[in-house]
Amino acid sequence: xxxxxxxxxxxxxxxxxxxxxxxxxxxxxxxxxxxxxxxxxxxxxxxxxxxxxxxxxxxxxxxxxxxxxxxxxxxxxxxxxxxxxxxxxxxxxxxxxxxxxxxxxxxxxxxxxxxxxxxxxxxxxxxxxxxxxxxxxxxxxxxxxxxxxxxxxxxxxxxxxxxxxxxxxxxxxxxxxxxxxxxxxxxxxxxxxxxxxxxxxxxxxxxxxxxxxxxxxxxxxxxxxxxxxxx
Ligand SMILES: Nc1ncnc2c1ncn2[C@@H]1O[C@H](COP(=O)(O)OP(=O)(O)OP(=O)(O)O)[C@@H](O)[C@H]1O
Numbered sequence: 001x002x003x004x005x006x007x008x009x010x011x012x013x014x015x016x017x018x019x020x021x022x023x024x025x026x027x028x029x030x031x032x033x034x035x036x037x038x039x040x041x042x043x044x045x046x047x048x049x050x051x052x053x054x055x056x057x058x059x060x061x062x063x064x065x066x067x068x069x070x071x072x073x074x075x076x077x078x079x080x081x082x083x084x085x086x087x088x089x090x091x092x093x094x095x096x097x098x099x100x101x102x103x104x105x106x107x108x109x110x111x112x113x114x115x116x117x118x119x120x121x122x123x124x125x126x127x128x129x130x131x132x133x134x135x136x137x138x139x140x141x142x143x144x145x146x147x148x149x150x151x152x153x154x155x156x157x158x159x160x161x162x163x164x165x166x167x168x169x170x171x172x173x174x175x176x177x178x179x180x181x182x183x184x185x186x187x188x189x190x191x192x193x194x195x196x197x198x199x200x201x202x203x204x205x206x207x208x209x210x211x212x213x214x215x216x217x218x219x220x221x222x223x224x225x226x227x228x229x230x231x
Contacts, residue, residue, distance in 0.1 A: 006167055006199045007033040007056060012065035014051055014222075025051045026222045029065070033167070036197045038190055038212065040204055043219035049203045050171060052219070056201065057089055057169045058082040070166060090165030090198075092156050094172035098144040104131055104155045105140045111159035130158035134188060150181025157185060161192055168193075170202040174209065186212050 014026040026048050033039055041049050054060045055067060055074070061082075062075040069085060077085075090111075098107045108127035112118050118126070131140050134154040144152050153173065160168060168189065174182035186209050193200050202209065210216060218226040 004034055005032045006035045006070060007031070007201075008066075008068045009052075009056065010066045010068075012052075012055065012062070012067065014048075014055065014063055024222060026055075029219075029222075029224055031217060031224065031227075033199050033201060034214075035199055036193055037214045038193055038200045038202070039215045039217065040202050040209060040213040041217050041219065042204065042210075047219040048222040049219055051222075053169050053171055053201065053203055056167075057091060058086045087163070088166045090160035090163060090168040092153075092160045092168070092170040092173045094175045098152055098155055098159075100144050103141050103143055104136060104147070104158075107144070107155055108159045108162050111162040126162050127158070130162040131155070133161065133192070134158045135184075148181075150177050150184065153177055153181065153185055154188070157188060161198075164196065165198060168198055168200045168202075170200065172204055172206075173202065174204065174206050179208065182206060182208055 009029060009031045012026055012029040013024065015022055015024050017023055029052060041052065043049050055062055056069065058074060065075065067074040070088060072081065072085060074082070099110065102110070105124065105127045108130050109123045112123045112126060128140060131137060134157050136151060136154055136158065139147060139151060144155070147155065153176065170189070174185055177185065189200055190212055192198055214230060216228045216230070217224055
Protein backbone atom coordinates (compact mmCIF):
# COMPACT_ATOMS: atom_id res chain seq x y z
CA UNK A 1 0.00 0.00 0.00
CA UNK A 2 1.25 3.48 -0.79
CA UNK A 3 1.85 5.77 2.17
CA UNK A 4 -0.12 8.94 2.65
CA UNK A 5 3.18 10.83 2.92
CA UNK A 6 5.14 10.97 -0.29
CA UNK A 7 8.09 12.44 1.57
CA UNK A 8 9.36 12.25 5.13
CA UNK A 9 12.56 14.04 6.07
CA UNK A 10 13.88 13.59 9.59
CA UNK A 11 16.84 15.16 11.35
CA UNK A 12 18.29 16.51 8.14
CA UNK A 13 21.64 18.30 8.50
CA UNK A 14 23.74 19.57 5.63
CA UNK A 15 27.15 21.20 5.33
CA UNK A 16 28.97 22.97 2.51
CA UNK A 17 32.73 23.25 2.17
CA UNK A 18 35.46 21.49 4.13
CA UNK A 19 38.03 22.39 6.77
CA UNK A 20 38.03 26.06 7.84
CA UNK A 21 35.30 27.02 5.39
CA UNK A 22 32.96 24.18 6.36
CA UNK A 23 29.59 25.72 7.10
CA UNK A 24 26.37 24.11 8.23
CA UNK A 25 23.46 25.08 5.97
CA UNK A 26 20.67 22.91 7.45
CA UNK A 27 20.02 22.02 11.09
CA UNK A 28 17.70 19.18 12.11
CA UNK A 29 15.14 19.79 9.38
CA UNK A 30 11.99 17.67 9.68
CA UNK A 31 9.24 17.80 7.12
CA UNK A 32 6.56 15.66 5.58
CA UNK A 33 4.66 16.11 2.35
CA UNK A 34 1.22 14.56 2.09
CA UNK A 35 0.32 13.06 -1.27
CA UNK A 36 -1.46 15.63 -3.43
CA UNK A 37 -0.66 18.56 -1.13
CA UNK A 38 0.63 21.96 -2.13
CA UNK A 39 3.35 23.18 0.23
CA UNK A 40 5.15 26.50 0.13
CA UNK A 41 8.66 26.88 1.54
CA UNK A 42 9.59 30.43 2.50
CA UNK A 43 12.52 32.12 4.14
CA UNK A 44 15.13 34.83 3.67
CA UNK A 45 17.91 34.57 1.14
CA UNK A 46 20.52 32.07 2.28
CA UNK A 47 18.17 30.32 4.75
CA UNK A 48 18.56 26.96 2.99
CA UNK A 49 15.48 26.66 0.77
CA UNK A 50 17.33 25.60 -2.37
CA UNK A 51 19.44 23.18 -0.34
CA UNK A 52 16.27 21.48 0.94
CA UNK A 53 14.83 21.33 -2.57
CA UNK A 54 17.98 19.85 -4.11
CA UNK A 55 18.27 17.22 -1.37
CA UNK A 56 14.66 16.15 -1.78
CA UNK A 57 15.09 16.30 -5.56
CA UNK A 58 17.99 13.79 -5.45
CA UNK A 59 20.24 16.48 -6.92
CA UNK A 60 22.70 16.24 -4.02
CA UNK A 61 23.56 13.48 -1.61
CA UNK A 62 22.03 13.37 1.85
CA UNK A 63 24.89 13.73 4.34
CA UNK A 64 23.10 13.30 7.64
CA UNK A 65 19.55 12.40 8.61
CA UNK A 66 16.87 10.56 6.72
CA UNK A 67 14.90 11.45 3.62
CA UNK A 68 12.31 8.91 2.62
CA UNK A 69 10.99 9.77 -0.84
CA UNK A 70 8.38 7.56 -2.49
CA UNK A 71 9.17 4.86 0.05
CA UNK A 72 12.92 4.91 -0.69
CA UNK A 73 15.63 6.10 1.68
CA UNK A 74 17.90 8.66 0.00
CA UNK A 75 20.64 8.58 2.62
CA UNK A 76 23.09 6.02 1.28
CA UNK A 77 21.21 5.51 -2.00
CA UNK A 78 23.31 4.71 -5.06
CA UNK A 79 23.56 7.11 -8.01
CA UNK A 80 21.49 4.66 -10.05
CA UNK A 81 18.72 4.70 -7.42
CA UNK A 82 18.80 8.50 -7.31
CA UNK A 83 18.57 8.68 -11.12
CA UNK A 84 15.59 6.31 -11.07
CA UNK A 85 13.85 8.43 -8.43
CA UNK A 86 14.59 11.67 -10.30
CA UNK A 87 12.55 10.27 -13.19
CA UNK A 88 9.49 10.44 -10.97
CA UNK A 89 10.02 14.11 -10.14
CA UNK A 90 9.33 17.32 -12.03
CA UNK A 91 11.43 20.46 -11.69
CA UNK A 92 10.70 24.10 -12.42
CA UNK A 93 13.27 26.79 -11.79
CA UNK A 94 13.11 30.57 -11.54
CA UNK A 95 14.72 31.04 -14.90
CA UNK A 96 12.73 28.93 -17.29
CA UNK A 97 15.93 27.36 -18.72
CA UNK A 98 14.40 26.73 -22.11
CA UNK A 99 16.69 25.95 -25.01
CA UNK A 100 16.47 28.98 -27.25
CA UNK A 101 17.05 27.01 -30.44
CA UNK A 102 14.24 24.51 -29.78
CA UNK A 103 10.53 25.06 -30.30
CA UNK A 104 8.05 24.90 -27.41
CA UNK A 105 7.23 21.28 -28.31
CA UNK A 106 10.89 20.27 -28.54
CA UNK A 107 11.60 21.90 -25.18
CA UNK A 108 8.74 19.99 -23.57
CA UNK A 109 9.98 16.73 -25.13
CA UNK A 110 13.27 17.37 -23.27
CA UNK A 111 11.24 16.69 -20.12
CA UNK A 112 10.69 13.15 -21.40
CA UNK A 113 14.30 12.41 -22.35
CA UNK A 114 14.90 10.88 -18.94
CA UNK A 115 12.09 8.41 -19.60
CA UNK A 116 13.59 5.63 -21.61
CA UNK A 117 11.58 3.82 -24.18
CA UNK A 118 9.19 6.61 -25.14
CA UNK A 119 8.72 6.61 -28.92
CA UNK A 120 9.09 9.86 -30.87
CA UNK A 121 5.39 9.79 -31.75
CA UNK A 122 4.35 9.28 -28.12
CA UNK A 123 6.74 12.04 -26.98
CA UNK A 124 5.27 14.40 -29.55
CA UNK A 125 1.74 13.54 -28.47
CA UNK A 126 2.55 13.96 -24.77
CA UNK A 127 4.28 17.30 -25.39
CA UNK A 128 1.35 18.61 -27.43
CA UNK A 129 -1.03 17.51 -24.69
CA UNK A 130 1.08 19.17 -21.95
CA UNK A 131 1.27 22.41 -23.94
CA UNK A 132 -2.50 22.27 -24.30
CA UNK A 133 -2.87 21.94 -20.52
CA UNK A 134 -0.90 25.15 -20.02
CA UNK A 135 -2.95 26.94 -22.67
CA UNK A 136 -0.29 27.05 -25.37
CA UNK A 137 -1.85 24.86 -28.06
CA UNK A 138 -1.43 27.69 -30.54
CA UNK A 139 2.28 28.18 -29.74
CA UNK A 140 3.67 24.63 -30.04
CA UNK A 141 6.02 25.51 -32.90
CA UNK A 142 7.27 28.81 -31.46
CA UNK A 143 10.85 29.40 -30.38
CA UNK A 144 11.27 30.83 -26.85
CA UNK A 145 12.46 34.12 -28.32
CA UNK A 146 8.98 34.64 -29.74
CA UNK A 147 7.13 33.92 -26.48
CA UNK A 148 6.39 36.28 -23.58
CA UNK A 149 7.92 35.70 -20.14
CA UNK A 150 4.72 34.13 -18.86
CA UNK A 151 4.42 31.89 -21.90
CA UNK A 152 8.02 30.72 -21.52
CA UNK A 153 7.40 29.84 -17.89
CA UNK A 154 4.28 27.93 -18.93
CA UNK A 155 6.42 25.93 -21.39
CA UNK A 156 8.71 25.16 -18.45
CA UNK A 157 5.65 24.04 -16.46
CA UNK A 158 4.57 21.79 -19.36
CA UNK A 159 8.09 20.34 -19.51
CA UNK A 160 7.95 19.57 -15.79
CA UNK A 161 4.50 17.99 -16.03
CA UNK A 162 4.92 15.97 -19.21
CA UNK A 163 6.47 13.00 -17.42
CA UNK A 164 3.51 12.90 -14.98
CA UNK A 165 5.67 13.43 -11.88
CA UNK A 166 4.64 12.21 -8.44
CA UNK A 167 6.35 15.23 -6.88
CA UNK A 168 6.91 18.63 -8.41
CA UNK A 169 9.73 20.76 -7.00
CA UNK A 170 9.60 24.39 -8.00
CA UNK A 171 12.18 27.05 -7.09
CA UNK A 172 10.73 30.55 -7.40
CA UNK A 173 8.70 29.70 -10.51
CA UNK A 174 6.83 32.99 -10.53
CA UNK A 175 9.65 35.39 -9.65
CA UNK A 176 9.99 36.70 -13.19
CA UNK A 177 6.27 36.91 -13.89
CA UNK A 178 3.70 39.68 -13.65
CA UNK A 179 0.79 39.25 -11.27
CA UNK A 180 -1.58 37.71 -13.79
CA UNK A 181 0.93 35.22 -15.24
CA UNK A 182 2.06 34.24 -11.73
CA UNK A 183 -1.52 33.52 -10.67
CA UNK A 184 -2.07 31.48 -13.86
CA UNK A 185 0.99 29.33 -13.24
CA UNK A 186 0.07 28.67 -9.60
CA UNK A 187 -3.56 27.86 -10.44
CA UNK A 188 -2.33 25.51 -13.12
CA UNK A 189 -0.09 23.67 -10.67
CA UNK A 190 -2.93 23.42 -8.16
CA UNK A 191 -5.29 22.06 -10.81
CA UNK A 192 -2.73 19.51 -11.91
CA UNK A 193 -2.17 18.51 -8.31
CA UNK A 194 -5.87 17.93 -7.78
CA UNK A 195 -6.36 16.12 -11.09
CA UNK A 196 -3.34 13.82 -10.88
CA UNK A 197 -2.63 13.53 -7.17
CA UNK A 198 0.65 15.32 -7.82
CA UNK A 199 2.40 16.72 -4.75
CA UNK A 200 4.00 20.16 -5.01
CA UNK A 201 6.76 21.76 -2.97
CA UNK A 202 7.32 25.30 -4.06
CA UNK A 203 9.97 27.75 -2.88
CA UNK A 204 8.89 31.34 -3.08
CA UNK A 205 9.21 34.85 -1.73
CA UNK A 206 5.98 35.63 -3.54
CA UNK A 207 3.20 36.54 -1.09
CA UNK A 208 0.64 36.14 -3.86
CA UNK A 209 1.08 32.37 -3.73
CA UNK A 210 0.59 31.91 -0.01
CA UNK A 211 -3.21 31.99 -0.14
CA UNK A 212 -3.15 28.92 -2.32
CA UNK A 213 -0.93 26.78 -0.09
CA UNK A 214 -2.14 23.86 2.04
CA UNK A 215 0.91 24.31 4.25
CA UNK A 216 3.51 27.06 4.64
CA UNK A 217 6.94 26.28 6.05
CA UNK A 218 9.43 28.97 6.94
CA UNK A 219 13.16 28.41 7.10
CA UNK A 220 15.55 30.70 8.91
CA UNK A 221 19.28 30.11 9.17
CA UNK A 222 18.84 26.50 8.12
CA UNK A 223 16.06 25.69 10.58
CA UNK A 224 12.33 25.32 10.06
CA UNK A 225 10.91 27.98 12.36
CA UNK A 226 7.22 27.91 11.50
CA UNK A 227 4.84 25.40 9.99
CA UNK A 228 1.35 26.64 9.25
CA UNK A 229 -1.45 24.37 8.02
CA UNK A 230 -4.24 26.03 6.10
CA UNK A 231 -7.73 24.92 5.27
N1 LIG B 1 27.44 25.14 -3.30
C1 LIG B 1 27.58 25.81 -2.16
N2 LIG B 1 28.79 25.97 -1.59
C2 LIG B 1 28.92 26.63 -0.42
N3 LIG B 1 27.91 27.17 0.26
C3 LIG B 1 26.68 27.05 -0.26
C4 LIG B 1 26.45 26.37 -1.50
N4 LIG B 1 25.12 26.41 -1.76
C5 LIG B 1 24.56 27.08 -0.74
N5 LIG B 1 25.49 27.47 0.15
C6 LIG B 1 25.23 28.20 1.41
O1 LIG B 1 24.23 27.51 2.15
C7 LIG B 1 23.29 28.41 2.72
C8 LIG B 1 21.89 28.10 2.19
O2 LIG B 1 21.85 28.38 0.77
P1 LIG B 1 20.56 28.17 -0.12
O3 LIG B 1 20.94 28.45 -1.53
O4 LIG B 1 19.98 26.85 0.19
O5 LIG B 1 19.61 29.32 0.44
P2 LIG B 1 18.25 29.88 -0.16
O6 LIG B 1 17.35 30.02 1.00
O7 LIG B 1 17.80 29.03 -1.29
O8 LIG B 1 18.68 31.31 -0.70
P3 LIG B 1 18.08 32.17 -1.94
O9 LIG B 1 16.69 32.59 -1.53
O10 LIG B 1 19.03 33.34 -1.99
O11 LIG B 1 18.12 31.31 -3.15
C9 LIG B 1 23.79 29.81 2.36
O12 LIG B 1 24.57 30.28 3.44
C10 LIG B 1 24.67 29.58 1.16
O13 LIG B 1 25.68 30.57 1.09
